Amino acid sequence: MELSCKSEYALLALLELADRYRSGEPLQIRQIAAQQNIPDRYLEQLLAMMRRGGLVRSQRGAKGGYILAREPWKITLFDVVTCLEGLDAQAKEVDVDLQTIEGSVICEIWQESYQAANTVLQKYTLQDLCEKRDARRQLDIMYYI
Amino acid sequence: MELSCKSEYALLALLELADRYRSGEPLQIRQIAAQQNIPDRYLEQLLAMMRRGGLVRSQRGAKGGYILAREPWKITLFDVVTCLEGLDAQAKEVDVDLQTIEGSVICEIWQESYQAANTVLQKYTLQDLCEKRDARRQLDIMYYI
DNA sequence: TGAAACCCTAGTGGAAAACCGGAGTATACT
């Protein structure tokens, strides 16, 4: 479970959407991309995935854009990464039967390790992320003075 | 921290070396490769990495081969994966300073998740792996009868 | 001396990740 560009871009975008969430106004791809320095056509794909995954809602047409599908404290980082990377995760389960004993023993331990990582990601929500960011911003201002 | 071919091959090889450890005799690349169905020239590179990482010792020349550098219960799975994938891990630390606040907040959480995964890997040694394998073998025999 | 083994470096093929472009469709505003 490494931090790919995909996941990072997605989280940055969701962070922007979380900020905007209370207003109820949608936010455009272009704006998010400009704000966070993300290639816009790529971000488009990621947002489409997250829409299919039920994380965001889209509004088409003029004055359209994206809105968080539910409250920022109801979306965990685990939700995000599984939505993005989890689509091809089922494909790996194919040839488990023709594995050696050594292979399956190793595989089990990896599952356990994987599980531990996911538990951490389940602990944090977008809300938490926003708060951490704000706290960090305050801290940076203090240091600057 | 996903299970790459590299790590799996390396663990399988180390498992063979662990079996052989008590005898003090070295084991050749070819034999390991044949036993575990690993491309031998590739395994050669992995063993070279593990030698540089201090996990195995090599003996050159005829009747040479590889030996575990220390006892099987003193090598954790964490040691193995960091030895193999950890070489380019420092390269990522380069441009940390020019990161945004959002980026570093995300990065921190990823570190925590990573850490959790590593803690699991630190818990298991080659010895544990061997024992799990043997237990599984016994179990398979029982089922077969 | 020669065979058996490790040692080092470079290069290749293919697949996945990251990214781009164009044509289509829905929506709001005038």
Next chain:
DNA sequence: AGTATACTCCGGTTTTCCACTAGGGTTTCA
């Protein structure tokens, strides 16, 4: 109604990385 805006779908391109291959060395033992 018409137009501008923004999402939607889908195919293509570029880049990067992994698994693997290859060849020419060096050391050791018999």
